[in-house]
Amino acid sequence: MINISFPKQLMIWITVVVGLMFALPNGFYGRVETHNDAMAIIDTGVTNDALAADAAQWPSFLPSGLVNLGLDLRGGAHLLVEVQVEDVHASFLEGFWPSVRDALAAERDTVGFVTREDSPPTELRVRISEAAGATRAFEIARSLATPVASFTGAAATNIDVRLNGTLLTITLSDAEMSAMNERTILQTLEIIRRRIDEVGTREPTIQRQGAERILVQVPGVGSANEIIELLGTTAQLTFNPVEGTTGDPDASAGTGNMIVPAQETAGLYYILERRPVVTGEDLQNAQLDFDQNGRPAVAFRFNTSAAREFGDYTLENIGSPFAIVLDNEVISAPTIQSHIPGGSGIITGNFTIEEATNLAVLLRAGALPAELTFLEERTIGPELGADSIAAGQVACIVAGIGILLYMVLSYGLFGVFANIALVINVGLIFGLLSIVGATLTLPGIAGIVLTIGMAVDANVIIFERIREELKTAKGPARAIELGYEKALSSIIDANITTFMTAVILFTMGSGPVSGFAVTLGFGIMTSVFTAIFVTRSLIVIWFSRTRPKTIEV
Structure with a gap:
């Protein structure tokens, strides 16, 4: 006799209800987003009637997490910026001059008067008045150097000093420039991320491209100029x-x-x-x-x-x-x-x-440690994102209707159970995406459409196994029980390999590939759960109430 204990039934349906509750806000996207934005401002201590009205658009006792829409769905700003690391080099040499001046002035009797001469930003040129003290001046300037960790592991100092007559020329060493450039890019990345996060944008993409460039993609803003104004100020x-x-x-x-x-x-x-x-x-x-x-x-x-x-x-x-x-x-x-x-x-x-x-x-x-140069700027309008969302919705609806009809025509009442599980499956995917705050992109929609097609695979395997068991003249209850038991290993094996592929795509890929991998991975987990537990729970509830002598699958 097929049976699922009451505690297990309870856990299955609590999981379903909780998942659908977290997915619910996505059905009221505009209202929930307005509520979230108002609450974020209220949490800072600012409040007024307008904010209170916006916050009241969604009940506070319900989950309010949303699936963030990517740049290709929501529109926004795309910027490619270059960090002017030369500014940092020049700033370092400018700040280094007082140390050189004071160190040489302390031995004025030997080196004479010290003057700074005009030079390119990448050099610091210092003239002394006593030619006899040139070697001593060179030694003093060299003594101001500090060690720097180079990428080769060899000992290196942060400055190079050259002597030409009574002229000292000080420049940054290659090791120091490499280390300084790396520090500057990492610091710039962090400050850009902090500035954009502070204004409440959802899931921006901020990543390094090449040695001195940074890609910034911010969904949901009306113009790239908004981000340029935010990032273009060094704020010193x-x-x-x-x-x-x-x-x-x-x-x-x-x-x-x-x-x-x-x-x-x-x-x-x-x-x-x-x-x-x-x-x-x-x-x-x-x-x-x-x-x-x-x-x-x-x-x-x-x-x-x-x-x-x-x-x-x-x-x-x-x-x-x-x-x-x-x-x-x-x-x-x-x-x-x-x-x-x-x-x-x-x-x-x-x-x-x-x-x-x-x-x-x-x-x-x-x-910002250095000035930013905007090499590329694009504003992606929300109309393009709306078209993408509409196309994705059509794809999901067409795929869903086709599968629903196929399952009903092929498996009758059991196909209806599979269809109910399929709808729950899609809801659980959006619930998981909302919980982790994932970003949905156009490739992510493709992953959902693929999941809809794959979601019924497990049910097809189970139902075909039940058909085979019915042919051996076993009773309906025993046939259903054996069908689930014998199909389980095939379902697990097939989905584990696909899930491993999704993990590899997420780990090795970026951008669209990563978005596709996320929805595919979540879809695999929810489809296995709904096929093994939800469908079986529905069948057990139906069977315990009707007690059929025969079944048709």
Whole structure:
């Protein structure tokens, strides 16, 4: 007598219900997405009636995970950027000059006066006045080199020094350039990922291409320009003391100072101390806020050490202005009214809410180490994605109807059971995709269509085995039981090999191949579950109620 214990029946149908519950939000995609976006904003502490109305579009007690739609289905931005690693090389040599100057100045009696000469960004040229001290100057410059781990494993230093008469030429070594380029690309990747994740985009693709290029694909944005604006700002933030103002950008700033334009006032330039009090690297947090007049602003907080330095500076300079400099522009120059302990403050200006939010995102993510050049930019419209989704839906519907008809015509009532399991199978696939937050692409839809075709294979094997057992004059219950037992090994063997293929495709492939492998792998798991457990459970429930003397498969 075929039978499934009540606890096992309960576990089967609890699994089905839970899987379908997680798949349910995808049937109300727009409403759930609006709910999720509103909840993400509310979780940051911002709330209003509009956000509350958006959040109420989906019950909070139901799952709200969605299958993320890829770039080919939803549209979005496709960018190929190149990292200008030469900027980092030049910045390093610029910062290395004070060390060289101070080291040589300490032995002025031997090397004479030290001056820096014009040179390409990739070189640092230093002239000494005493020819007799050239060798000593060379040794001093060489002593400033530090070890660097090279890819060959050989010992290497970070700089090369050449001596030509009284001229020292300092350049980066090949090992240092390779290591610096690698660090720069990895840091840029991380900062780009942080910036895009901060604005709440769903499943962006950010991956390295070649030595100095990065591919960025962001589904769901209206224009590539939105991402360019987000990534095109290096977000180098500094807090500098103000020495004065001028209307002449070519005026003499004085030793140790620099002239920086004001962002909001044309023709106004600030004379600032070159050395900042603190920098954006010391920020611990930055977020959207509002000033005392209700205008958008950015609230920030420094880490412990920077907070102490900032507090000491404000205590000693009450009544003096200081400048907040972002990407070589003064965005605000407030006057210090009182001691600011704790390292917290607010950046005010003529910001819109969007501008203040983006600035907070940039400051939280950190400054890019080098400038980005956009080599390729494309905006994929949502119309193309809608056409792809429509084509995928048609393919799924046609495949599904064909299989449903075939199973009913071939196996009668048992075919109906298989069809019910097939519908559950598709729902479970979307439930799994929602749980893991996977991205569905056009190849992923192809994987679902293929799964629909493969899903009934196991049922066909089982039903054919039941037919064979019925021919041996066994009773219906025994025939059904033997059919499932003898078909099990064939089902497991066939699906394990296909699942191994899906794992290899996911591991070795990327992009479309990976998306196809994910849906194929999930489809195999759900189809085996529905064929072995769900269909059998339906048959057991039907058989226990009707007790047929004979069955036709």
